[in-house]
Amino acid sequence: MTARQDDILKTAAAWRDAGQQVALATVITTWGSSPRPVGSQLVVDGEGHFEGSVSGGCIEGAVIEAANGAMESGKPAILEFGVSDEQAWEVGLACGGNVQVYVEKVE
Amino acid sequence: MKRGMLDRLNADRENKRPVALVSETGAGSQTLVYEDEQTSGEELPQEVLSQARAALANDRSEAVENGGKQYFIQVHNPPLRLFIIGAVHITQPLAQIASLAGYGVTVIDPRRAFADSERFPGIEVSTEWPDDVLGRAAPDRRTAIVTLTHDPKIDDPALESILASEVFYIGSLGSNRTHGKRLVRLHEKGFSEQQTGRIHGPVGLNIGAKSPAEIAISIMAEITEARRMAAASGGA
Numbered sequence: 001m002t003a004r005q006d007d008i009l010k011t012a013a014a015w016r017d018a019g020q021q022v023a024l025a026t027v028i029t030t031w032g033s034s035p036r037p038v039g040s041q042l043v044v045d046g047e048g049h050f051e052g053s054v055s056g057g058c059i060e061g062a063v064i065e066a067a068n069g070a071m072e073s074g075k076p077a078i079l080e081f082g083v084s085d086e087q088a089w090e091v092g093l094a095c096g097g098n099v100q101v102y103v104e105k106v107e
Numbered sequence: 108m109k110r111g112m113l114d115r116l117n118a119d120r121e122n123k124r125p126v127a128l129v130s131e132t133g134a135g136s137q138t139l140v141y142e143d144e145q146t147s148g149e150e151l152p153q154e155v156l157s158q159a160r161a162a163l164a165n166d167r168s169e170a171v172e173n174g175g176k177q178y179f180i181q182v183h184n185p186p187l188r189l190f191i192i193g194a195v196h197i198t199q200p201l202a203q204i205a206s207l208a209g210y211g212v213t214v215i216d217p218r219r220a221f222a223d224s225e226r227f228p229g230i231e232v233s234t235e236w237p238d239d240v241l242g243r244a245a246p247d248r249r250t251a252i253v254t255l256t257h258d259p260k261i262d263d264p265a266l267e268s269i270l271a272s273e274v275f276y277i278g279s280l281g282s283n284r285t286h287g288k289r290l291v292r293l294h295e296k297g298f299s300e301q302q303t304g305r306i307h308g309p310v311g312l313n314i315g316a317k318s319p320a321e322i323a324i325s326i327m328a329e330i331t332e333a334r335r336m337a338a339a340s341g342g343a
Contacts, residue, residue, distance in 0.1 A: 009117055016110060024108060028132070028170045028179040039168040039181055076135035078177075100170070102132050102179055106108050 008041045008052045012106050021046030022106040023067035027054050031082070031098040046071060054101050055081070066103045076104040112137055112148060116183065123185035123247060127159040132170075132177045140180075151178075186211050187249050189330070192237045192265045193256035194221040197280070201253070201323035202230045208327060210251070215240050217261060237265035251276035251330045253310060257285065263292060270302045276333040278310035278326060307333075 008024075015022045025042040035056035042052040042060065044067040054063055059081045066077050082098030112128075116139065119126045127140045129151060138148035140159040151159070152173050162169055162180045170179045187210045191198050194216035202212045206229070213231045216222035224232040233240050237254075246252065246269050254262040257280060269277065270293070279289060286308035293303050311325030312332070 009113065009120070013110075013113055013117055016113075026179065026181065038170075076130075076132060078132055102130065104108055104130070104135055106113060107110050 008043050011051050012043045015043065015045050016106055021071040023070045023103060024106060025054050025063045025067055025101050025103045027099055028078075028102045029100040036099075042067075044068075055099065059099070059101070063101055063103065066101075070103045070105045074105050074107075076102065078102055108135075108137060112139065115139060115147065120183055120185070123249075125163050125182075125184045125249075127163050128181045128183065129155060129159050130179045130181070132179055155180075185247065185249050187334075188213070188244075188246070188251070190215060190237075190241060190244070190246070190250065190252045190265075192216070192252070192254040192262055193258075193280075194218075194223070194226065194232065195255050197255055197319045197322050197326075199226060200320040201255075201326055202227055204323055204327045205330075206230065208331070213240070213244070215265070216256070237261060238268040241265060241268045246272045246274045248273045248275055250274045251278075251333070253278045253280070253326060253330075255280045255310075257281055259289070259292065263289070266293065266306065267296060267298070270298055270305065276307070276330050277305050278307040278329060280310045281308060283309060 012022050012024055023044045025044065027036055027038050027040040030038055036054055040054050042050055042054045042063060044050045044064050048064055050064055053060065063079060066079050070077055079101045116126065116128055125142055129138045129140055136149040138146055138151050140146050140156060142160065142163055155171060155173050155178050158171050159180045162182050163184065166182060166184055168180060168182045170177060189205045189210040189212050191201060191212065191214045194214050198214055202214055205212050213233060214222065214227055215233045215237045217234055217236050219234050222232050222234045252265065252269055252274055254265050256262050262279060266279065279286060281289065289308065290303050307329055311322060312328045314325050316322045316325040
């Protein structure tokens with residue numbers, strides 16, 4: 001809904017046009033004090049470049065890894081990060097929130 | 108996401124057409140849902156379709172479940188816009204409050220001494236005539252307009268240019284007497300009572316506002332009411 005998100009989807013199209021592999025990550029649910037609202041997006045290319053954010057920095061690394069997986073397999077994935085999730089501690093979701101991120105390849 | 112769907116979504120956004128992208132998060136199949144009966148892409152359960160249209164009206168993306176599947180409804184509504192005619196004292200707090208509420212704000216005042224952009228940090232300020240700016244801006248159903256100059260030379264052309272448009276809110280500063288005279292002028296120009304009846308005048312909810320900031324709050328409250336109450340009753 002923001003100008004910034006405009007850029008994410010346009011960037012996804014532009015990167016595909018440039019011949020890059022592209023995946024999109026979108027925050028689909030949040031609980032507690034999650035730093036980015038539902039609908040926030042991140043676009044990733046096959047070399048790990050990205051624009052946008054889904055967490056303000058703490059889970060982006062794991063999301064980019066999953067995005068690479070989605071580019072290879074063509075299958076979407078849902079990632080969950082939160083205080084009850086071991087992985088969240090590892091990647092440092094220090095904000096005390098809980099988020100679900102949908103990751104999909106742009107064909 | 109299929110490339111064709113991304114392109115169509117980007118085109119809809121470019122054309123300021125409200126659309127919801129619904130993703131079934133298991134298989135990744137997707138559908139574009141519009142406010143009217145139209146959809147594009149995979150077929151969706153009727154309930155999810157209704158939820159997507161409600162999400163568009165409420166301006167709120169959300170995940171829903173249906174038949175054991177999870178769907179994510181992402182709302183892509185065009186930006187909310189507020190045009191304020193008159194770079195007067197009330198305009199300063201109103202522009203700030205509207206920006207906080209998510210509106211793209213444009214302040215229009217052909218009197219250059221008023222329309223000093225230093226008084227409106229971060230806000231678009233135009234010194235052109237309001238009807239010229241509004242004519243180009245194509246005000247739509249997600250646009251609100253407030254006239255604040257009291258000066259018929261500036262306020263009236265703005266009102267005349269948008270009374271026939273789909274904007275969801277029109278407000279005009281001025282006492283009952285000032286507003287009465289304004290209506291007479293507009294009717295003499297051929298506007299119908301139905302059209303001029305859309306103008307909120309005196310502007311703002313009646314909360315006893317006195318200071319410029321309080322008046323700005325009463326105006327923003329009335330704009331919010333116009334937007335949210337219409338959505339709640341099934342309108343845009």
